[in-house]
Amino acid sequence: MASPRDIVACVADVEYDPPQRVRRLPSWLLGQAHTRSQQLVADALAQEGARRPHFVVLASLADQGPASQATLGRRVSIDRSDLHAIVAELERDGLIGRTRDPEDRRRNVVTLTAAGKAALGRLNARIDQAQRDLLAPLSPSDRRELVRLLEQLLRTKR
């Protein structure tokens, strides 16, 4: 039943094995690293019942102060229409408050609550652990080097 050719075919068969050409592409490596990174962060946030936009919104409010939904969305690159669902969930969970801006009654000013600050603290701890897991294969100096290279890669071109 298992002829030599079948065995060869079977060995050549098994599992994940993209071509060398592709494997060496910096864009491919970045994609793989991003996938791993994204998975770790998503899992970390999920343990607190949050997703990435929730975290980013809370972090922006803490670091940069209250803001209307529109400016908040602009700060963290989330579309107004998508942000709507996020802030609704955060408000439902009592992590933010929304009040009409008396000086411009179109605006919903979003503010971090005490519960929101506490939740952000927990999320920050989870995120930091995810970063450590992500960078675990690298030596401390290599971790700094990677960050430096990525920052330089992103510095130019906006």
Place this chain on the structure above:
Amino acid sequence: MASPRDIVACVADVEYDPPQRVRRLPSWLLGQAHTRSQQLVADALAQEGARRPHFVVLASLADQGPASQATLGRRVSIDRSDLHAIVAELERDGLIGRTRDPEDRRRNVVTLTAAGKAALGRLNARIDQAQRDLLAPLSPSDRRELVRLLEQLLRTKR
């Protein structure tokens, strides 16, 4: 109309500005770098009327030889059901051929045609240019260093 506070608010308003906390996260940097990378590659492939899976399938066929759709999908991590649309398009454009495997009549053996090899050559040139654009902000030695670090990051944990 424009009180001092309004001007301050306006300055604080404008544009993309995620919190420092987030900006420094390795996972964030990887995400941003991946976004840029993905954009460059997608644009490069689009100039030849292709998308990423098309390229990866052609590259796998060239580097690793003909294969059934299922094994092809396993090699490059594309689901059978998604691969179906891809190979159909590649066949329509004459870049691959599909023949029933006489030794196992369940299988569709996918083969690269001459036109497919030519198309892959063009795609490779576009992709290489995209890599150069991506890495342009880095010195030659930093480019090698980045690739080394990413490979090491991915080496462990499968």
Place this chain on the structure above:
DNA sequence: CGAATGTCAGGTCGACTGACATAG
């Protein structure tokens, strides 16, 4: 019989577009 293959239908999720009423 169980397992693999190609095929198809559908579902989910994130990113984006267009519209609208309200307010400036």
Place this chain on the structure above:
DNA sequence: CCTATGTCAGTCAACCTGACATTC
């Protein structure tokens, strides 16, 4: 009048699931 804001409906592509007939 034109613009900005918050809201909602709907599109689109990527990714995944489940099903089915055919073949091993």
